[in-house]
Amino acid sequence: MAQQERAIRTRRAVLEAAATVFAEQGYTAATVADILKTAGVTKGALYFHFDSKEALAKGVLEVQADRPLPEQEVKLQEMVDVAMSVAHRLVNDPVLRAGARLSSDPIGRRHYGSAWPLWVDMLTEIVTEAHRRGETLSHVVPREIAEMVVSAFNGVQLFAQLETDLNEVEYRASVLLKHLLPSIASPAVLMRLDVAPDRGARLLADAGLVPAPA
Amino acid sequence: MAQQERAIRTRRAVLEAAATVFAEQGYTAATVADILKTAGVTKGALYFHFDSKEALAKGVLEVQADRPLPEQEVKLQEMVDVAMSVAHRLVNDPVLRAGARLSSDPIGRRHYGSAWPLWVDMLTEIVTEAHRRGETLSHVVPREIAEMVVSAFNGVQLFAQLETDLNEVEYRASVLLKHLLPSIASPAVLMRLDVAPDRGARLLADAGLVPAPA
Numbered sequence: 001m002a003q004q005e006r007a008i009r010t011r012r013a014v015l016e017a018a019a020t021v022f023a024e025q026g027y028t029a030a031t032v033a034d035i036l037k038t039a040g041v042t043k044g045a046l047y048f049h050f051d052s053k054e055a056l057a058k059g060v061l062e063v064q065a066d067r068p069l070p071e072q073e074v075k076l077q078e079m080v081d082v083a084m085s086v087a088h089r090l091v092n093d094p095v096l097r098a099g100a101r102l103s104s105d106p107i108g109r110r111h112y113g114s115a116w117p118l119w120v121d122m123l124t125e126i127v128t129e130a131h132r133r134g135e136t137l138s139h140v141v142p143r144e145i146a147e148m149v150v151s152a153f154n155g156v157q158l159f160a161q162l163e164t165d166l167n168e169v170e171y172r173a174s175v176l177l178k179h180l181l182p183s184i185a186s187p188a189v190l191m192r193l194d195v196a197p198d199r200g201a202r203l204l205a206d207a208g209l210v211p212a213p214a
Numbered sequence: 215m216a217q218q219e220r221a222i223r224t225r226r227a228v229l230e231a232a233a234t235v236f237a238e239q240g241y242t243a244a245t246v247a248d249i250l251k252t253a254g255v256t257k258g259a260l261y262f263h264f265d266s267k268e269a270l271a272k273g274v275l276e277v278q279a280d281r282p283l284p285e286q287e288v289k290l291q292e293m294v295d296v297a298m299s300v301a302h303r304l305v306n307d308p309v310l311r312a313g314a315r316l317s318s319d320p321i322g323r324r325h326y327g328s329a330w331p332l333w334v335d336m337l338t339e340i341v342t343e344a345h346r347r348g349e350t351l352s353h354v355v356p357r358e359i360a361e362m363v364v365s366a367f368n369g370v371q372l373f374a375q376l377e378t379d380l381n382e383v384e385y386r387a388s389v390l391l392k393h394l395l396p397s398i399a400s401p402a403v404l405m406r407l408d409v410a411p412d413r414g415a416r417l418l419a420d421a422g423l424v425p426a427p428a
Contacts, residue, residue, distance in 0.1 A: 026321060028242070104318060106376060107240060116377060147373065148389055155369020159361065162320060163330060175362055183393040 011049045014039045015063060018056040019098035026101060027057055027108030057102055057112035064099040064115045065122060067209050074192050075130035076185050079123055080177055081203055083153050087173035088200030090157055091166055100157055119150045127184075135189045145184055152176055170197040225263045228253045229277060232270040233312035240315060241271060241322030271316055271326035278313040278329045279336060281423050288406050289344035290399050293337055294391055295417055297367050301387035302414030304371055305380055314371055333364045341398075349403045359398055366390055384411040 017039030021030045032053050036046055050056045069081050089096040103114040123146035130136050136145075156176050160169035174197040181190060231253030235244045246267050250260055264270045283295050303310040317328040337360035344350050350359075370390050374383035388411040395404060 029321070101320065104372060104376075106315065107243070109376060114376065116373065144389060148370070148386070148393060151369040151373035151386070152366035152390060153369065155365040155367065155372065156362070158318060158369065158372075159330065159365035162318075162323060162328065172362070172365070175358060176366060179362060179394050179397040183396050 007049075010041055010045050011059075014041060014046050014049055014056070015059050016094060018050075019060045019094040022057065022060060023094045023097035023101055027053070027105055027112070032056070054111045057108065060095060060098050061102060061112060061115045061118075063095060065118055069203065069209075070207050074135065074189055075126060075133055076135050076181075076189055077193055079126045079130070079149065080181075080193055080195055080199065082119070082122060082126070083149065083173055083177060084170065084195070084197075084200035085204055085209075086153070086200070087157065087170045088204060090161070090169050097161075097166075100154065100161070104154065104158060116150055116154070120146045122146075123149055130185075130189075135186060136184055137186055140184060149180065152180070170200060173197075174199070221263075224255055224259050228255060228260050228263055228270070229273050230308060232264075233274045233308040236271065236274060237308045237311035237315055241267075241319055241326070246270070268325045271322065274309060274312050275316060275326060275329045275332075277309060279332055283417065283423075284421050288349065288403055289340060289347055290349050290395075290403055291407055293340045293344070293363065294395075294407055294409055294413065296333070296336060296340070297363065297387055297391060298384065298409070298411075298414035299418055299423075300367075300414070301371065301384045302418060304375070304383050311375075311380075314368065314375070318368065318372060330364055330368070334360045336360075337363055344399075344403075349400060350398055351400055354398060363394065366394070384414060387411075388413070 014035070018030075018035045020038055021034045025034070030053065032046070035053075035056060036043060039046060050059055069078065069085060072078050072081065086096055090100065099115045102108055102112065103116050120143070124143045127136065127140065127142035127145050131140055131142055153173060153176065156172045157166075157169050160166050160172050174195055177195045181193060181195065185193065228249070232244075232249045234252055235248045239248070244267065246260070249267075249270060250257060253260060264273055283292065283299060286292050286295065300310055304314065313329045316322060316326065317330050334357070338357045341350065341354065341356035341359050345354055345356055367387060367390065370386045371380075371383050374380050374386050388409055391409045395407060395409065399407065
């Protein structure tokens with residue numbers, strides 16, 4: 001049991017190290033040796049869990065959404081919460097930063113795929129339920145909204161990251177949602193949504209999901 | 215005079231070749247030798263215009279917006295037109311595809327910069343004038359709108375390019391604008407805007423701006 005726990009902790013440490021290296025250097029420039037050095041584990045321990053750089057990248061993408069957020073009374077708030085908590089985590093959490101960078105890399109993603117389908121599926125589910133509850137405007141097509149929000153959000157985080165060092169990502173994500181939501185939510189729902197730039201920070205703190213494990 | 219014209223044509227041919235290679239391979243993998251082969255000009259001719267790979271990338275970024283679009287009665291239509299004509303050109307024009315790829319490349323852009331500030335400035339100017347004419351809602355901050363539209367559009371094109379081979383970029387750009395514009399334009403202006411997926415194609419054909427020079 002203790003051994004199994006240690007294995008889980010080692011696996012997570014390796015993933016965090018891989019994320020740190022991928023986020024900083026990108027997939028092509030990163031090496032397993034760099035990741036090994038950052039993780040501070042033995043080569044055997046790393047290869048026990050991940051047998052290649054590709055497997056490490058896939059592992060990082062798989063854990064993008066492994067911290068479920070609390071349910072909300074207004075279902076559409078959960079879409080906002082996914083976006084705003086990602087925005088918040090992009091600033092401090094290498095796992096999210098690596099996920100964004102790996103997913104946008106045209107060459108690397110041929111090897112390991114992308115986190116986008118995972119986010120699209122998650123938002124599609126949320127918007128479908130919001131639609132069923134009558135929270136959305138009638139023309140809304142859930143998957144179309146999900147794909148639009150995921151892609152536009154990714155553009156906003158990329159712009160923030162490349163033009164402003166990520167400092168403004170929460171503010172910019174909030175601006176984006178404030179402009180998109182009036183075309184998605186019914187007016188009565190709209191005025192109940194919390195889309196403030198610090199929504200992600202508050203949500204994660206309340207849910208005991210920060211600070212991220214080092 | 216004929217000599218000067220030939221020089222301009224050679225320069226353009228080199229830029230188109232550079233764009234083709236950058237769009238396909240990315241900045242890091244591209245070589246001047248590849249570009250030379252694609253351009254079909256002499257090494258001397260290429261180096262007369264561009265003395266490095268970096269200079270070629272900068273040259274490609276500089277010509278992103280060198281085909282001015284026709285003025286429109288409704289000023290905000292010009293913002294739509296910039297977006298929809300870029301969406302259309304992304305499908306067939308390597309110059310635009312290279313511009314998008316180069317601008318999103320976290321490593322390469324340290325060398326040559328990005329096309330985003332150019333698009334942001336252009337849209338800021340349009341939205342500022344639209345605002346002055348009373349076409350926008352009162353809360354609109356022109357530069358904020360410009361940055362949001364440029365970043366969200368870039369995310370949408372990246373998603374279309376990486377997940378769907380760019381086929382859907384015009385449709386997705388149209389969906390994005392349809393959801394953003396009700397938070398930007400006044401209702402009376404909104405209903406006069408043409409945001410159809412084929413807006414870019416029609417606009418460029420009417421202006422005699424297609425097909426792109428080979």
